[in-house]
Amino acid sequence: MPARENTHALLPHLFRQEYARMTAVLCRHFGLEQIELAEDIAGDTFLKASESWAVDGIPENPVAWLYTVARNKVRDYLRHRAVFETKIRPGFTDDNDLTDHFDFDEGLIADSQLAMIFAVFNPELSAESQICLALQVLCGFSVEEIANAFLAKPETIKKRLHRARTRLREDRFRIVALGETDIRPRIDAVLKTLYLLFNEGYFSRTHDQAVRKELCSEAVRLNLVLTENPLTNTPEANALLALMCYQSSRLEARTDGDGQIVRYEAQDRSLWDQSLIDKGNYYLINAGGGETLSKYHLEAAIAYWHTQPDTPASAPEPTESRTAKTSKWQHILLLYDELLRVAYTPVAALNRAFAYARVYGNRAAIRETETLGFTETSDYHALLGYLYTSVDTSKAVDHYRRAIALSQSEAARQVLEKQLMCL
Template sequence: MTNPNEITPHLFRTEYSKIVAVLCRSFDIKHMEIAEDIASETFLKASEYWALNGLPDNPAAWLYTVAKNKAKDYFKHLSIIEKNKKDEASTAEKEHPTIDFDTKNISDSQLEMIFVTCNPVNSLETQICLALQILCGFSVEEIASAFLSKTETIKKRLQRGREALRMHHFTIDSLSEQDIHQRLETVLATLYLLFNEGYFSRTNDFLIRKDLCLEAIRLTLILTDNPFTNTPKTNALLALMCFQSSRLDARTNDEGETILFDEQDEALWDKTLIEKGNYYLIESCQMNSTSVSKYHLEAAIAYWHTSSAKDKWPHILNLYNQLVIIEYSPVTSLNRAFAFSKVYGNEIAVAEAEKLNLTGNEYYHGLLGYLYSEIHPDQAIYHFEEAIRLTKSKPEKQTLQKQVNLLKTK
């Protein structure tokens, strides 16, 4: 018999945001907190009832029924309180909104919530926090852990972000296809950053890190189910997420230390996710589009990283050359320098990397430490120690210190 205490957290991750999305769509985003309260009360009742009576045959359907009944009770209570108000007629119209948990309405409601949450009125960092809480059901404490921030800081950020959402309410139904496409760029950017927050997470909590990646994939999948948002960029981003996620289990050891790409155990790579990545990358290229986005290039780079082809590095370098032109960033430039070293050797790559002069960047020093390891150990130690000083990530500090110790014993 399945233990309810084991399944409820999983259901919370998968069903909480669905319930909130459907309720918000039924009675306005301004009442988001009420929708969240109803969803929370639903799960509280589930944990209590299931502990005594065991799991129902269909736990998700049970949750939807309870949430629907609680929503009806809320509106009945509201109508009683407001029955003497002058706007009684308008209240009556909203007394019993349609609350439907069929597959299409859940999907449409979640799509709408993605666009609501990823509103450019907020900063991208705030959008990610809102996405984690509203779309993924993460607690304030979990979000603070993911960002290595204080709980109070995250609370204030969420409060400001939510207030902005209430002031800029919209629904998917009110948007034209052109409007959706204009907002889609922000949505994709938020989901991209949400995924990266997991993949390049500074926290050593592997479960939170993996959940971030899986939630970003789940939300991007919703976009591919709608004809307006199923675009080449959306599919390219989903391909990138699948390729990158396929190597998650191989990126850290049991102690939480980062494992360098060259040392990863390929047997731990998820072949199913690689196949899905191939599918969505092909889809992104077959759609009617003449433009190549950064998501296409990064997905193609990630594809080559999962390939066992011996001549893959020139292809990767060529893709990075294109990527730095489309969207320059220090990370892209450092990754290009690493690919450069694979093609032309470490000694030439050192000069290429040092041109970047990113002396305040831990990854810059980490890369130079790697490049100098075989040709100038003392310089390598210096750069590794600089990277240790600059990074805030405990797992990265451990990995870098390990490299220093190895060099000092040679």
């Protein structure tokens, strides 16, 4: 494969993995007030990689190459820009200090990244602003992707980001080793951001691809940073990581050769990753040490049951008058009932209706779904289209057409159109 093709395949992955880590270490030295400078240096490093690797090929150790270039760019900047003379030079005795201060060792990177994760969550900002900032600074989300996560207009997100970044520069939070008082008021927003990041990758609504595995991988990586530090290794962090592992175990089976979504019941289970299921089990056990039952615990438990075998094929299908005994769907339905009490969302309500159909049949589930009244959402009509398929074909067609009209994702529209054609 030509060097250019290799570069195009590797660089996006490295950007997701290393850009935020590099920025965090730079902010540790420059201070958060110089975050734009840190982002510029990190961005220039990846720009040079895209130019150099396309010609010379990928180096033997591409990550080390990136950090060497970043370090050299810092030294060049400090020597030649006026800001060095007025704001930073007094802190160094000679140029040898530059070498000592900008070693990108793994311990420094890990500490800096954890601190950077929490730095963007200033309790004085609204929760929405904290999450918007984290999605952009830590995860590389575009304004469009953030707007979709909040169901807001891009212009609204731009203004929110501008205010949040201004406040971040003014914040006295330091990129240093964290204490419990730094973590406690910010941990909930951190977990919520990682949850949104994973969901955008698991079923992207703003991208041509239905599944964006790099976003799922980034969410898992950042969540691992939390579980690897004693101060942030909380039951909720473990529950969220368990959820991500269970969901990630089915990623290879969620799309077909054309990149279109494969419904759960049609997935090739030989493609499920048992090692990730095992990791999910491990983190779910670790999550059991707390006194509270969070939404992450409940969603992880639901995801666990989705990885378990269905009722044997020889067993009778459930009907309105007869439930399937000890079916995993009964467990899932009970967990959704509890989830809706803890953290009600339209998505959870619709997923519960799907589980209800697996226990009580499609006709009963149609009645449950129609009481929800989410008539202006694509997912609502997509579910009704699916449920009506075995009950009333004309109504199924009508709902699928309405779902297609309301969908904002090209990938989702393709799936819906394929289901419509099969009626």
